Amino acid sequence: MSIVKRFLVQAVVTGVSLGQFCEHQWEGKFANHEVDGVPYLQARQDVAPPPLEIRPLIVNGPSSNRVDLIFFGDGYTKDQKDKFFADALFLANNITDGQTFFDVLPILNFWAGFSPSNESGVGTGGKPLDTVYGLYRDGTELRGVYYDKPEVARAACQSTDACDFPILLGNDPLYGGLGGTFTVTTASPNNGPVIIRHELGHSIIGVGEEYDGGQVYTGVNSAKSTNSVPWTQWYTDASAEPKIQRTNMPIQAYPWALLNTSQSWSQTFMSAGTYSTHLLQVSVSGVTATSDLLVEIDGMDAGWEWNPAVGEDRYIYNIKRGEALTPGEHEIKFTLMNEERQGSAQLCSFEVLEYGDEGEFDFEPRYHGLYPTFDYKNATSYRPTNDLCLMRDTYSANFCDACIEGLWLSLLGRLNLIDNITQEAQPDGSTNATLNLFPLADLRQVPNSHQEAYTILWYGVDGTTVLKNWTNSTTALLGPDITEFGVEVRFWTEQIGLWFKPLFDVRLSRQKLDDLKTYTLWWCQFFESTVSDFEVIHEAFDANPCGMTITLDENIQAYLHAHICFKIEPYYLLDLKRYDSEDIEMFLGYILWRVSGDLDARKGQIPEWDGLNNNVRRFCLEAGCPRLVPNLFLNIDNLREVALVASSRSREVALQERIQELETQLEEYHGTTVQIIHELPIADIE
Structure with missing residues (x-):
């Protein structure tokens, strides 16, 4: 069995983390910044790292495909090593045990790295003690805790593969912390967990404050006006x-x-x-x-x-x-x-x-x-x-x-849903292929309270034929006649409420990304549909499952055929035949109601999300949880391409008109705060 390939398509909201005061008065050198165009943590230097003893606290997978958070102790003497590891474990457990980071815990690792300090504690009055990273308070007040030796902290981070988000843990029993390049917290039994949760929100999600009296309000949790709301x-x-x-x-x-x-x-x-x-x-x-x-x-x-x-x-x-x-x-x-x-x-x-x-x-x-x-x-x-x-x-x-x-987007954007694929030859010449996925959805060892789902499709040698016997299975027994195979894995969670097709779509197949450009956004046609079109759509499906694709090139047609597409299906790559017509009709009505400008006319006719039945919820989930008026995620260039491949000239005119409307709405409601579509290059994996 040969090489498998993948691509990842993402739609993300841009967010910039600036030097936030966070009532801790930090900005400038404490904020995330670059050195000669290189992120500070990645910039190379000649400073030697301190001696480190690193222990695992919570490990859920290889560092190569997990987000690693590591505590570096400051103000802990060599006789206080056990206290440091206990303090770090307490904090890691507190913020992941059924709360805060529990939902994303399967894609996180926590570590602790000990280096002995010559003095115990955290400095005050703007003067650090003789410690590894030089943590100190500005005065005597309990707010910000700053660091005097960022170059040493960076060297410590660069000395291990387990450092995506470094946390400096000060040996101090009272309130204090910082967000930014290095997240800072203290060993306060009551306020330590409070501070680290908040500061990691700054550091990982890249958001600003929500409490009053700060200076930086930015990111997915902040809107300057009612016309630019990212939630x-x-x-x-x-x-x-x-x-x-x-x-x-x-x-x-x-x-x-x-x-x-x-x-x-x-x-x-x-x-x-x-x-x-x-x-x-x-x-x-x-x-x-x-x-x-x-x-x-x-x-x-x-x-x-x-x-x-x-x-x-x-x-x-x-x-x-x-x-x-x-x-x-x-x-x-x-x-x-x-x-x-x-x-x-x-x-x-x-x-x-x-x-x-x-x-x-x-x-x-x-x-x-x-x-x-x-x-x-x-x-x-x-x-x-x-x-x-x-x-x-x-x-x-x-x-x-x-x-x-925002937390999901930040973390998943760094990772691959598939840890690895193993292939085991069988005596009869067949091959047993097994996927090792993130332990999310049904694979969670400890279930969470949110809807999640994996969708898995296996492909034969041509890269287009779906091996239906193994759909949604993490293993596939491939016959001797299959010399190459592909697999597509998607993960959905209701905690990502974006309209656009499922956000983290990891394809492991031989299909070239370039062949899919004109396919990216077909849902513009969907705006011109009505609920009454449903039976017509089904008739079209029965007559010709991919009738709409005859104007596309052969590669794209093959791709669409592989997903049992029909007139409306290409938006979501779903076989809608699995669903009752009444369910789909309710779904279509729900979408049209959400995007319709005539909300008053439809108000009360279509149920809110909580009123949809389980089948419709499932369909909505697989379609990307359409709880968002979709203007937020548009690729205008792709919509133009859709118009060019439309099956009728009248349709082309209608689509072009709709494109103009959407462009206007995009500018009016979302300005320049939306990053539309990112297509990452294909990468080979063994």
Whole structure:
């Protein structure tokens, strides 16, 4: 059996991770950047790596086809080696045990690399201790932890094959961290997992903040206006959007003030008095009891209570207040009540948020819509959820749907769904071929709660004939007459809600990518279809399964025939005969309803996603989860090619008109924030 080939077609949203303040005031040298056009981590240098003892923490496959996260310890002396490995394992388990990175865990590895430091701990006041990577705090406040020796950290990363995302773990029991080229966290038992989840969101997904008061809001979780929203596929109620959730931030501050008993810390702010409720968020450290601190609004106790689980560590408290603020001036006051906490108790930050009534603001955690976020200048951008996402509420263990989709895209874009293919000769001359795939979908050892599916097609010697006996099987017994074979593997997850054909389509066949260019996007024709066309489509299928392809070249025709195509099937490469006509009709109606400009006319006639039956959901899943108005993923050049190969001139005119409409919509709604289609070159594998 000879060489098998693959290609990967991806549709991705572009996202740039800049130097984010992340309330940790990092930018410049701490942000992801390049050296002479080469990513910092890959730039070669003459600095020797520190001596490293590397141990596996969680290993799910070879580093050559997994994303490797590795902890490098800082401030751990040689006598604290066991503590370092225990701290690293605690963090790795915490962020993957049923939460946060659990869904993508099968494609991740976690490692820990120990190098002894001469001093124990993390530096303060902007001065690092004598440690391997020189971690330090800017002052005494519990926020950013920075590194003084990035070249040493880079050398450590380059010295091992198990370093895609390096994490510098500081031997410190209190809050602090950083995102960027190196993710930084501490061994705080309460805040360490909180910080690393959030900072890895910056480092891996490439997104900005969602909490208020930051400086960088970018990526798949941020929109500058209601006309450039990258998560429309995740709207809970698309027919109601764009609806801006009504909220306001009359005050926010980061005092970083040490409190004392002789004088309260206070500040005034103004409210218009037009909102229904408000929330006070307070972040403090160095207190050990509720009686240590009194928090007041307008002279009334705001109801702050200390969280005993965090001890003296920093914690962010959300105090929900069910009444409206009256119009005019208000005062917020912080008074230290325990003299023994002077010099330790610190007011880190606070803010007040006002909310509209239940018809104006949706507090449902999983509701995805348009929620205003206010930066350090009180300028507004938008985020997907209220406080579900850990990029806003760092104590949440969950990403919003937009961020988890971005996580999948970032990770899968680096990998191949197939670890390897083994071939074992049988006594009768046949060959038993076996695929080793990522343990996702039905292959997961520990199931997750989301719909996932693999589709597997095996091909014979001609590269087009499907060996149906082995469809969706990871093994195939190939007869002696089959001297070459191909296999196509696709993975779908409902956590990737893109309209375009299944995102991670790994083909291992002899078909050339160049032969498929005119095939890439045929769904433009789909816009001109109606539900009533369904029976006509079936009749066309029965008469000539690939009647639409007669104008295409032979290579493309062979490819389409191999997938049992018919008039509408080429969009998804599916045999729709497997589905009941009523299911497909409902699906077609659902799509037309989602893309129709006449939403009012169709409202109530077609069920929302949650109302679709299992067959239709399955079909939608295999078709790429069409929960997104598809304007976001268009390849205009390919649509022009479709028009050229249309079977009738009238169709060509209609398609050209539709192309013009789509181009206009693309510019109007999505600007330049969409990267349309990437076609990666064919690569040979043994």
